[in-house]
Amino acid sequence: MTLPPGTASGNQLLQQVAADIARRKQEETHRIVVQQSVLQRVEAFAALYEAPDTMSATGVVGAAASASGSSAADAVSAVAPAIPPGLLVQALVIPGEKTSQGLIIEAVAVPWFEIVNLMLRDQRAIYELNWRQWEELVAGAYRELGYEVELTGGSRDHGRDIVATLPGFLSIRIFDQVKRFDPHRVVRAEVVDAMIGTLEKYGSVSKGIITTTSRFAPGILKDERVQRYRPHRLELRAKDDTLAWLREVASKHNN
Numbered sequence: 001m002t003l004p005p006g007t008a009s010g011n012q013l014l015q016q017v018a019a020d021i022a023r024r025k026q027e028e029t030h031r032i033v034v035q036q037s038v039l040q041r042v043e044a045f046a047a048l049y050e051a052p053d054t055m056s057a058t059g060v061v062g063a064a065a066s067a068s069g070s071s072a073a074d075a076v077s078a079v080a081p082a083i084p085p086g087l088l089v090q091a092l093v094i095p096g097e098k099t100s101q102g103l104i105i106e107a108v109a110v111p112w113f114e115i116v117n118l119m120l121r122d123q124r125a126i127y128e129l130n131w132r133q134w135e136e137l138v139a140g141a142y143r144e145l146g147y148e149v150e151l152t153g154g155s156r157d158h159g160r161d162i163v164a165t166l167p168g169f170l171s172i173r174i175f176d177q178v179k180r181f182d183p184h185r186v187v188r189a190e191v192v193d194a195m196i197g198t199l200e201k202y203g204s205v206s207k208g209i210i211t212t213t214s215r216f217a218p219g220i221l222k223d224e225r226v227q228r229y230r231p232h233r234l235e236l237r238a239k240d241d242t243l244a245w246l247r248e249v250a251s252k253h254n255n
Helices: 008-048 057-068 072-078 110-121 123-128 131-144 189-201 224-229 239-254
Strands: 093-098 102-108 148-152 162-166 172-179 207-212 234-237
Touching: 093 131, 102 131, 110 123, 110 131, 110 239, 123 239, 131 148, 131 162, 131 172, 131 239, 172 189, 189 207, 189 224, 189 234, 207 239, 224 234, 234 239
Parallel strands: 172 207, 207 234
Antiparallel strands: 093 102, 102 148, 148 162, 162 172
16 A cells, blocks of 8 residues: 555655665766776876777787786786775865956865875876866965965966966966876977967066976977076976975975
8 A cells, every 4th residue: 555645654765765766876976987987097007008099998908918017917907096986086176266267276175185195106196187187286286385376277278277376575476387198198399389478478477387297398408498498487397297296295284
């Protein structure tokens, strides 16, 4: 016999049904997140071993095993996400008010520190973050160093993803362009030229920085125009330099 919704037993039944639906939705969401994380992990693994874009996931694992001299079983286990799926979807920074150019960053969130520590232990985690997460990660680092930080957005960033300002009598203003590139993709001269053009346009900027997860094309550091700006007004922060900088920022917080 069907119980009327108004009765105590009917209400309990409705609550149980609602709880069951909520649980199933949560399980489905978790399954999707895990699938997405595994796909990102395979892409990151492919990037580390410079696998062709057309190679299948199985091919990526096989190539990784061959390149590293490990067994296929070890390579398969390595495809497991370096960053837990639940952590990967959490916010890295705490946003403030919107501006005409983007968003003010108020503070870093707890996952920022966890992800930085994972990267320092396992560099494969670098490529599990997308380009926007990397911008947030770098923006958070400036905020931890005491800068006022604005994270710009989209095509309106005018050659800078982050504007970091250290207030005071001798105020410091930094433009940072973040390039989340796979290891085999280098930052080319036109990107550096664009940053120099931005520095020339905005004379009040103390320094322009290009932060990347890869490296810079050969010859850039020897370019006469680049040499005129380095190191005081232009900094080219390659992957190893980026990790060293993040380590320094995180260590200051821990101390």
